[in-house]
Amino acid sequence: MNKTEAVRAVIEAAPREPIVFTTGYSCRIAKHVADRPNHFYMTGSMGLAASIATGLALAGRMHAVAVDGDGSLLMNPGCLITAGMTADLPLVHVLLDDGAYASTGGQDTPSARADFVAWAKACGYASATRTRDPVELALLLRRALATPAPSFIHCPLADEDERVPPRVDLELAGHFRRFSRHVATL
Amino acid sequence: MSTVTLGAPRTAAGPSAETAETAGPAAPSGAETAAELADLLVEAGFGPFFGTPCGILAPLYRALEGGIGLHTVPREDAAVGVAVGAAAAGRRPVVLMQNSGLGQSVNALASLAVPYQVPLLLIVSLRGVVPDPTQENLVMGRITEPLLEGCGIPAFRLCADRFPAQIAWARRVAGMEHRPVALLVPPRLFGWSA
Numbered sequence: 162m163n164k165t166e167a168v169r170a171v172i173e174a175a176p177r178e179p180i181v182f183t184t185g186y187s188c189r190i191a192k193h194v195a196d197r198p199n200h201f202y203m204t205g206s207m208g209l210a211a212s213i214a215t216g217l218a219l220a221g222r223m224h225a226v227a228v229d230g231d232g233s234l235l236m237n238p239g240c241l242i243t244a245g246m247t248a249d250l251p252l253v254h255v256l257l258d259d260g261a262y263a264s265t266g267g268q269d270t271p272s273a274r275a276d277f278v279a280w281a282k283a284c285g286y287a288s289a290t291r292t293r294d295p296v297e298l299a300l301l302l303r304r305a306l307a308t309p310a311p312s313f314i315h316c317p318l319a320d321e322d323e324r325v326p327p328r329v330d331l332e333l334a335g336h337f338r339r340f341s342r343h344v345a346t347l
Numbered sequence: 348m349s350t351v352t353l354g355a356p357r358t359a360a361g362p363s364a365e366t367a368e369t370a371g372p373a374a375p376s377g378a379e380t381a382a383e384l385a386d387l388l389v390e391a392g393f394g395p396f397f398g399t400p401c402g403i404l405a406p407l408y409r410a411l412e413g414g415i416g417l418h419t420v421p422r423e424d425a426a427v428g429v430a431v432g433a434a435a436a437g438r439r440p441v442v443l444m445q446n447s448g449l450g451q452s453v454n455a456l457a458s459l460a461v462p463y464q465v466p467l468l469l470i471v472s473l474r475g476v477v478p479d480p481t482q483e484n485l486v487m488g489r490i491t492e493p494l495l496e497g498c499g500i501p502a503f504r505l506c507a508d509r510f511p512a513q514i515a516w517a518r519r520v521a522g523m524e525h526r527p528v529a530l531l532v533p534p535r536l537f538g539w540s541a
Contacts, residue, residue: 179435201435205458209428212420216432219418220395220440225432239421243429334464334525341435 162295163320167257169194170295171228174302175253179217179344180226183210183233185264186325187257191228193326198343202329202336208237211254215244223347224251224306231258231270231277238280244311245285252312253305254281255298259318263325281313289313377538380507381406387510388441389415391518393468395433397426398443403472406537408443423448427455430467439521441468446475446491447484456498456527466521469500469529479534479541495529502529505536 168190171180181201182188188202203210211234214227234240234256244252256277262268281289287310292298298316305312375383384407388394396417400408411417420426423444430440444452449471460467475481475488495502501520503513513530520528534540 181432203459205462206424206428206455209425209431209455209459212425212428213432213435216397216429216434216440217436218432219429220433220438221436223436237422237425237428239425240428243418243420243425333462337435337463337465338525341437344435345437 162293162298162316162318163322164257164259164263164318165190165194165322166295166320167255167298167316167318168228170299171226171255171302172197172200174299175199175226175306177347178224178226178306179214179340179347180228181210181214181217182228183207183230185230185233186322187228187230188329189326190322192329192331198339201340202331204329204333208233208240211240211244211252212237214254215240215250215252217344218250218252219247221344221347222251223344224253226253226255226302226306229254229256230263231256231260231272232262234277235270235272241280241284241286245281247311248285248287249309250311251309253302254286254311254313255302256313256315257318258316277315278313281315286311286313289315291315291317293317293319375507377406377536378410381537382410384505384510385410385415387514388468391514392522393439393441393514393518395438396441396443397430397433399423399426399445399448401443401445401448401472401474403445403474403532403534403537403539404443404470407470407532411443417443422451424452424455427452427460427467431459431463431465434465434467439466439468439518441470443470445472446487449491449494450487453494453498456500460527461499464525465527466525467527468517468521469527470532471502471529472532473504473534476533479539481541491531500527500529502531504531504533507536
């Protein structure tokens with residue numbers, strides 16, 4: 162599975178639920194695959210995608226999806242503590258782990274010996290699973306969207322993406338309003 | 348924005364303003380002042396509340412934990428992130444933090460809350476401001492207000508006798524102008540001493 166296949170699987174499995182895409186290639190790929198109003202492209206603030214999705218799930222009492230990256234999660238691993246603190250938090254935390262800081266030149270992330278699934282479990286997530294297959298990812302995600310508890314899906318990515326789309330250049334304030342308006346309909 | 352009705356603008360609030368706040372034997376206790384602020388914030392439609400603990404804010408923290416509810420987030424920038432999610436869900440969230448945590452939060456504000464025009468209220472305590480002499484807080488005390496101004500986040504120091512007007516102002520800026528706004532807590536507002 163590469164990042165494009167993983168993002169596509171998430172978008173197909175969550176057509177209406179709010180999805181927060183982390184900065185870098187995840188945002189760019191998501192906007193290119195399908196630019197839907199349930200998408201929030203977090204173009205800066207690296208590390209905060211899962212925190213934003215946690216706030217949505219907590220305050221909106223609705224399922225929210227975070228598409229996180231390994232570099233991003235390493236920047237704010239405390240987001241796992243906050244999500245795991247609320248046993249009935251309807252959060253689905255998807256980690257796309259390519260082992261690299263892809264958008265800054267592909268430098269290795271310093272997590273080769275870290276076990277992200279174990280982190281999520283230790284922080285209180287009700288389920289933490291791992292998949293390397295996009296069909297299984299969609300299945301796990303749909304199951305998580307039917308579970309009123311924090312779920313974590315670790316996706317190690319072994320395959321290269323063919324081509325990464327250009328930077329997200331939306332007007333950001335308008336983008337947030339579009340996202341909020343969609344969330345208000347849920 | 349109107350600075351006249353809200354009290355002294357940030358830059359004018361110096362030691363004399365601090366002294367005035369502690370005057371009079373009939374002055375309410377820090378806990379009472381904090382409880383009043385908490386109630387007014389809720390009445391104005393603010394919430395949910397997120398925060399990272401701070402000594403100056405402890406009475407407000409206690410007042411909120413007592414019934415209204417407050418979620419502790421272990422780092423201030425992550426609290427800003429969670430609050431952005433709550434705002435996307437249609438709420439008017441509040442983030443309580445010490446100004447040291449404001450330093451921690453600069454990127455969350457500069458690259459998320461400000462450019463996405465997210466309506467949220469920051470309640471930021473002022474360590475390193477008179478009468479707090481602790482050396483490790485002086486730099487942040489000095490740069491808190493210029494930093495907020497540089498981020499484009501309007502801010503006022505809270506005064507106990509002007510809470511309703513100051514909260515109404517914060518609500519107007521967050522709700523109508525769709526942007527983050529800050530209310531600052533001088534050390535003595537809830538009775539903190541060095």
